[in-house]
Amino acid sequence: MNKYLKQLIELSEIDKSIDGFGPRVESIKKALNVALEKDNGIKKEIESFEDEIKEAKLKRSKNELHLAELSEKLKELTKKAAIVKTAREAKALQLEEEIAKEQSDFANEEIERLGKFIDSRDLIIEEAKEKLEASSKEVEEIRADIADELAAIEKEKEEVYNHKQNLVSKIDQKILTFYEKIKKWAGNTTVVPVRKQACYGCFMRINDKVYSAVIKEEDIVTCPHCGRILYKEKQQENEE
Numbered sequence: 001m002n003k004y005l006k007q008l009i010e011l012s013e014i015d016k017s018i019d020g021f022g023p024r025v026e027s028i029k030k031a032l033n034v035a036l037e038k039d040n041g042i043k044k045e046i047e048s049f050e051d052e053i054k055e056a057k058l059k060r061s062k063n064e065l066h067l068a069e070l071s072e073k074l075k076e077l078t079k080k081a082a083i084v085k086t087a088r089e090a091k092a093l094q095l096e097e098e099i100a101k102e103q104s105d106f107a108n109e110e111i112e113r114l115g116k117f118i119d120s121r122d123l124i125i126e127e128a129k130e131k132l133e134a135s136s137k138e139v140e141e142i143r144a145d146i147a148d149e150l151a152a153i154e155k156e157k158e159e160v161y162n163h164k165q166n167l168v169s170k171i172d173q174k175i176l177t178f179y180e181k182i183k184k185w186a187g188n189t190t191v192v193p194v195r196k197q198a199c200y201g202c203f204m205r206i207n208d209k210v211y212s213a214v215i216k217e218e219d220i221v222t223c224p225h226c227g228r229i230l231y232k233e234k235q236q237e238n239e240e
């Protein structure tokens with residue numbers, strides 16, 4: 001095989017794996033982001049339950065205050081009833097007492113209702129905190145996994161870059177420029193195999209003359225349709 005062609009096939013393989021690093025890192029971080037989103041969701045849920053409890057406690061203390069005021073009022077009404085002079089006055093006092101008692105009942109009911117609500121929210125928060133513990137643990141586990149995977153990718157990247165540098169230093173400058181020029185528009189498909197006598201970059205059939213040149217591997221051959229560099233895949237030799 002042409003020495004330059006061999007180098008370019010190798011270089012294109014290296015460039016392909018370099019391009020693959022970005023998406024690989026992204027996909028690894030995706031798992032962490034999903035776990036973090038879940039974790040934050042539970043945290044927000046807990047916060048909103050805690051806000052509801054705070055609000056309920058405020059309402060409860062207002063009712064307790066009101067209840068204390070009503071109790072004072074009832075005591076006063078009892079005192080007044082002892083020194084009442086006319087039946088009309090007595091009736092007015094009685095009406096006032098009834099209203100105060102009704103309001104006390106209502107305040108008591110509210111206090112009880114709010115208490116039950118707070119208890120139920122406490123229970124839900126407890127459950128949510130258990131969920132949070134599990135999800136935070138998951139986040140940490142993924143972080144640890146990612147640290148290993150990212151470090152492995154980083155190491156791999158370094159090796160690939162060193163490999164590329166080493167290879168590029170050996171490639172003829174003209175050949176390299178030729179490759180880079182095609183790569184600008186062809187990207188990962190600068191060097192493509194020929195399969196079933198078709199260019200695997202543009203998928204057009206190549207004529208017999210070009211095809212035989214590709215098979216000979218004596219020169220660098222480009223696709224007459226798209227201009228990509230062509231090569232004959234080794235494993236295809238037995239099939240065709």
Ligand SMILES: [Zn+2]
Nearest residue numbers: 199202223226
């Ligand atoms: Zn082509």
